Amino acid sequence: MNRRRPTLLAALTLTAAAALTLSACGSDDKPASDNDKIAGADTGTEPSKSPSESAPAEPDRPKIELPTDVTYEFEWDKTGDPVKDAVLHDAEQRIRAVDLAIAEQNALHEAYRFYSEGEAAAGSQKYIQEFIDHKARTTGVTRYYQEDLNVKDDGTASLVYCEDQSKAFNKFIETGKTDVKDVSPDSYVLYASTLRKNEKGVWVTERLVSERGSAKCQP
Template sequence: MDRGTEKSASPSAPAPASADRPKIDVPSDITYAFEWKKTGDPDKDAVLSDAEQRIRAVDMAIAEQDALHEAYTFYSEGTAAAGSQKYIQEFIDHKARTTGLTRFYGETVTVDDDGTASLVYCEDQSKATNKYLKTGKTDATSATKNSYVLYAGTLRKNKDGVWVTERLDSTRGSAKCQP
């Protein structure tokens, strides 16, 4: 599950002025550790920054129980947007959201000359869990092999200079992400 709010040492490439980016605000009990390193390449750093915002936007949509939230659709299109909508709807159906700390690490980003990029990264969900909205109760957290998820995505730079995730595949329990 994607999560988010803690200030992190993630890339923060300046956003183009033409992009009217949504304000992303998640509950304070949702925190992140983005361990993605600045690359020094403005395009690669922008890809990482916009991918981070997409993750936070999905968490905000879950917290606000809105499967068509404008924040995540700003950063997602195509199969990535459809997958996020389905993922968010599962939380809505269970009247739940995420809570806890999620760590992101092991990133590899490649930017191609055609305005597309690929991003592969790991997510550690071992300190995050579900929180039920009616009761406020949370599921117990325990680290298992499946707490670690490998993501592989394709992004495209849109006319406003935003790196939009078009495809995002995940592999739960990936050996690449195990501690």
């Protein structure tokens, strides 16, 4: 789940947990190495429950309070299907949680780890750490649109969506300076994610790949 921040550092051109790249012919992801895994990150090998099974009690979700200058426009449609709407809700919360970890400069923040596991959690840790190393955070408005959601009978889901970073930027914490960049095709990013309903009943993101400048997402 990203701001307009392509020049802070090469690694910061990726969005939350997007440590892999989506190629033109499909995802080119590979299993994360042991060094890519964070403590406590679920590898997703445990059998998942079917969405049709009775949902467990609502878990205690982390509180996400972002700086007032970090805002979003989620244009994802409510489907009326409780399972699909739950997937979209938890995917949205993961995006917010990563920005919270960046704002609080905590690469092991409990919030994003609540909504992501395995490769996605490991990728988020690296991504957040880059901001910490440069004493920077996100600012501005990020728009999410053109979602395509498919929920499977095995308790997993695939979510593809676009992100508009044209009004979102890097902000350096010590100086308060905002790194404003011109809008370009690279301001628009395509994401493909895999989610799984865990034992708590939360749709956690297990894998996330991206393609910056995707023709699918251009205005």
